[in-house]
Amino acid sequence: MSESSERDDRHKARMQRKKALIDEKIAEAQDEYGLLLVHTGNGKGKSSSAFGMVARALGHGIKVGVVQFIKGAASTGEEAFFRRFPDEVRYHVMGEGFTWETQDRQRDIAKAREAWAVAAELLADPEIGLVVLDELNIALKYGYLELAPVLADIESRPLLQHVVVTGRGAPPGLVEAADTVTEMALVKHAFKAGVKAQKGVEF
Amino acid sequence: MSESSERDDRHKARMQRKKALIDEKIAEAQDEYGLLLVHTGNGKGKSSSAFGMVARALGHGIKVGVVQFIKGAASTGEEAFFRRFPDEVRYHVMGEGFTWETQDRQRDIAKAREAWAVAAELLADPEIGLVVLDELNIALKYGYLELAPVLADIESRPLLQHVVVTGRGAPPGLVEAADTVTEMALVKHAFKAGVKAQKGVEF
Structure with a gap:
């Protein structure tokens, strides 16, 4: 042989x-049921992978709701793209520019609360199979929203609805409630800079 | 005050x-130029975040090429969705079922080489602004493809073309060549299982 x-x-x-x-x-x-997924960490891909899941859901004929809690200065591509499908995606972008553009905390808090009211509607709608709460962790971190009412709305959602929360610094209470938590860790030019490969990175 | x-x-x-x-x-x-991004690690989101980038690129009017090196048994949603846009996305799925469905190594190698021929065409086309090489790392890991010719094709691509390579176990040579490497690390039910929060995870 x-x-x-x-x-x-x-x-x-x-x-x-x-x-x-x-x-x-x-x-x-x-035994299927809706999952609560959290994408956190300092690396790239937290929001992108949520938007990849949107594409996947649409491919399966599942309706989607998206609330962006921090309007990105640069990556408006997803928004432009998914707004092409108004019957399949309910897309909301809250606030106006990054918070460091507005420099008015009370106004940011008011905008975040408006955004949460939209999120709460999506979380109560059994026709929506996936809800993306993009950069919600940032709104929680800055204290624009309180965790307890946010979690209460998430936990009382329809049985089969999936929720993805993104952003750095996911609070412990959210991590505790989540079914899956993924940390995106950035490995910056590790080899190029002559730095030893970091522990836990599989290469 | x-x-x-x-x-x-x-x-x-x-x-x-x-x-x-x-x-x-x-x-x-x-000073823009095309980046080589690698998504690796044991966590979720490696492929999803690549597909999120596809949505972003399409939102910016950029044409995309996708080659899936391992056909997923479950997540065919992205494929179904992005195949709706044949003028904007060139989508190729190679092989037939997972390699553990076929159990024929020579056949898998032949399929991987066919897939690479398609990838090489995309990597030579200046009209394509983003190329996703999904699960390429797995094909490299199993030895279905050799790294040197793969890297040569990637490195001779058009100046402004972005490439995303996904899959566990990115080989060191690919990591070395990459502009950005992100490790997706899964934090499994950390709190639920009564396990202490893992070091490096920000909560």
Whole structure:
């Protein structure tokens, strides 16, 4: 038996075991319910991956609600794109420019409360299968919104509705309530700068 | 002066400094060129955030190419959605089912090479502003593709074209070549399971 064909056989056996495990997991996943996902950390991808989930949901015919709590100066691309589908995506951008553009805390608080009123409507609508609360963590961190009423609205949502909350510095109470928490960690030019690969990064 | 109005003033001063810094960064970012981004790690969001970038690019009128190196059993939502825009997104899914469905290594290698031929075409097309190479890291990890020719095609792409590579276990050579590497780390039910919050996770 050649070395290459032995390698192929080992591969086949390994893949058969893997298939059995995957099939088992799929069978277990029948009890569906809406998840609360939190994307936090200093790295990139917190909002992008929420918007990727929007695309995925739309591909499955699921209606989506989006509330952006901090209007990005730069990345308005998602907004322009998803506003093409008003029947499928309810898209709300709150406030006007970054908070460091307005420099008026009381006004920011009022805008955040208006934004939460829209979020609460989406969280009460069983026709919406996915709600994205983009940069909500920032609004909580600055004290524009209080966690308790926010969590109460999230936890009383329809059984099958998924919620994704993004932003740095997710508060502990939100992390506790979440089904899945993902930390996006930025590895900056690790090799280029001659810095040793950071622990926990898989390369 | 009341405590609340003092807090508002401190907030205003802090936000003014922040605005000055942000304006400076925006001014610096005039020299644009295409970036090579790598999304790796064991957490969720590696592919989703690439697909969020697809939505963002489309919102900016940028054409996109996608090659999926491992066909997902479950998340075909993005594919269904982005195939609605054949003039804006060139979408290719290679192979047939997961590799543990086929259990034939030589066939997987042939499929991966076919997929790379499509990727190489996208990487040579100056009309494509963003190329997503989804789960390429897995194809490299299993040895279906060699890193050197893959990197050569990536590095000879048009000046303004962005590339996103996703998948666990990004190889060191790819990390070295990348402009930005993000590790998505999963924090599993940390509080729920009574486990102490993991170091480096910001909560």
